[in-house]
Amino acid sequence: xxxxxxxxxxxxxxxxxxxxxxxxxxxxxxxxxxxxxxxxxxxxxxxxxxxxxxxxxxxxxxxxxxxxxxxxxxxxxxxxxxxxxxxxxxxxxxxxxxxxxxxxxxxxxxxxxxxxxxxxxxxxxxxxxxxxxxxxxxxxxxxxxxxxxxxxxxxxxxxxxxxxxxxxxxxxxxxxxxxxxxxxxxxxxxxxxxxx
Amino acid sequence: xxxxxxxxxxxxxxxxxxxxxxxxxxxxxxxxxxxxxxxxxxxxxxxxxxxxxxxxxxxxxxxxxxxxxxxxxxxxxxxxxxxxxxxxxxxxxxxxxxxxxxxxxxxxxxxxxxxxxxxxxxxxxxxxxxxxxxxxxxxxxxxxxxxxxxxxxxxxxxxxxxxxxxxxxxxxxxxxxxx
Numbered sequence: 087x088x089x090x091x092x093x094x095x096x097x098x099x100x101x102x103x104x105x106x107x108x109x110x111x112x113x114x115x116x117x118x119x120x121x122x123x124x125x126x127x128x129x130x131x132x133x134x135x136x137x138x139x140x141x142x143x144x145x146x147x148x149x150x151x152x153x154x155x156x157x158x159x160x161x162x163x164x165x166x167x168x169x170x171x172x173x174x175x176x177x178x179x180x181x182x183x184x185x186x187x188x189x190x191x192x193x194x195x196x197x198x199x200x201x202x203x204x205x206x207x208x209x210x211x212x213x214x215x216x217x218x219x220x221x222x223x224x225x226x227x228x229x230x231x232x233x234x235x236x237x238x239x240x241x242x243x244x245x246x247x248x249x250x251x252x253x254x255x256x257x258x259x260x261x262x263x264x265x266x267x268x269x270x271x272x273x274x275x276x277x278x279x280x281x282x
Numbered sequence: 283x284x285x286x287x288x289x290x291x292x293x294x295x296x297x298x299x300x301x302x303x304x305x306x307x308x309x310x311x312x313x314x315x316x317x318x319x320x321x322x323x324x325x326x327x328x329x330x331x332x333x334x335x336x337x338x339x340x341x342x343x344x345x346x347x348x349x350x351x352x353x354x355x356x357x358x359x360x361x362x363x364x365x366x367x368x369x370x371x372x373x374x375x376x377x378x379x380x381x382x383x384x385x386x387x388x389x390x391x392x393x394x395x396x397x398x399x400x401x402x403x404x405x406x407x408x409x410x411x412x413x414x415x416x417x418x419x420x421x422x423x424x425x426x427x428x429x430x431x432x433x434x435x436x437x438x439x440x441x442x443x444x445x446x447x448x449x450x451x452x453x454x455x456x457x458x459x460x461x
Contacts (some may be wrong), residue, residue, distance in 0.1 A: 108348075108349075110345065110348075130348060132371070133374075134367070134370055134371055134374070135340070135341065135344075135367065135368050135370065135371040136367070137337070138337065138338070138340065138341035138344075138368055138371070139341075140341075141338045141339075141340075141341030141342050141345065142341040142342075142344050142345040142348070143345060144331075144341070144342060144345060145306070145341060145342040145343060145344060145345020145346040145347075145348070145349065145351075145353070146345035146346070146348050146349045147345070147349075148306060148329055148331070148342075148345075148346065148349075148351075149306070149345065149346045149347075149348070149349025149350060149351035150349040150350070167338070167341075169333075169334030169335050169338065170334070170338050170341070172334050173331065173332070173333055173334055173338055176332065177331055263371065263374035263375035263376070264374070264375055264376045266375065267347075267348065267375040267376065267377060270348050271347075271348060271350065274348070274349065274350070275350045279350065282350065
């Protein structure tokens with residue numbers, strides 16, 4: 087499949103009018119894409135812990151059931167945490183969406199092919215794991231409906247978005263993990279978070 | 283089962299969770315955690331999450347703390363090996379976390395495949411920046427977990443409580459065959 091969507095356009099569209107959305111990003115390009123759309127205290131960009139973005143999103147979604155939580159990650163990162171799709175599917179958090187930017191490549195390490203380049207369909211895995219909604223997107227005109235689902239749809243929601251395998255300019259969020267954790271909690275919970 | 287709360291450590295641990303506001307419990311099952319898991323599952327104020335791999339529990343605990351909630355993660359010593367890289371996030375971000383680890387691969391172990399990870403459990407955790415407490419007797423479990431909860435959530439660090447195979451009992455496959 088030759089994809090036509092560009093990752094930065096996709097993420098900018100999905101994070102537009104984000105309201106009080108809570109965002110967790112997987113490491114690498116997904117984190118840079120979210121930073122390019124605008125660094126935000128309520129975005130927690132992971133710089134490591136590969137394979138754990140979706141589970142971090144689950145912990146957050148269970149802790150704050152009244153808020154919507156979006157995980158943005160890449161296909162390589164999601165493949166490493168495939169078991170977490172089963173855990174999320176069985177936990178059924180209605181407020182969690184997982185979006186995979188699927189360029190079928192390990193983008194940070196030399197563009198080596200991932201399993202999705204060989205026909206592994208992540209949305210089918212998510213569907214089989216019991217996600218309320220799981221699909222593969224290839225067109226820009228499908229993104230507004232996904233945006234709506236992320237904010238108001240019954241989750242857990244999964245979307246794999248096929249994107250062009252391209253290198254784009256680095257836009258880096260802050261790196262200090264303690265800072266990222268503290269600013270997220272303060273933005274979400276107020277200054278009482280510092281005294282918890 | 284001894285009803286003395288100093289010795290009935292699963293019951294005492296469940297009470298400590300309640301007192302400390304631990305409302306989310308993630309686990310990969312172990313026979314040694316059976317009663318504690320059942321107590322948490324029967325508690326309508328707690329959310330339990332079965333994990334496919336122990337490292338998922340690290341993400342769960344990190345996400346919960348981002349959302350302002352306390353959690354506990356239960357696993358067997360072999361599962362500690364699955365959490366190594368993930369523990370790096372807890373150290374870098376200073377996430378608090380409580381891990382309760384039932385030990386295999388020590389004291390009278392029957393299964394030689396349990397030994398390598400069981401013997402390396404403490405070293406592995408400490409190498410990744412977790413603080414390790416250990417309970418060798420049933421009466422030591424609750425005080426260790428109470429101290430670990432305080433340490434984790436007052437000092438923002440991952441703390442693991444290792445519960446000795448002396449407490450859990452030696453698993454004997456021959457006994458199970460004989461049953």
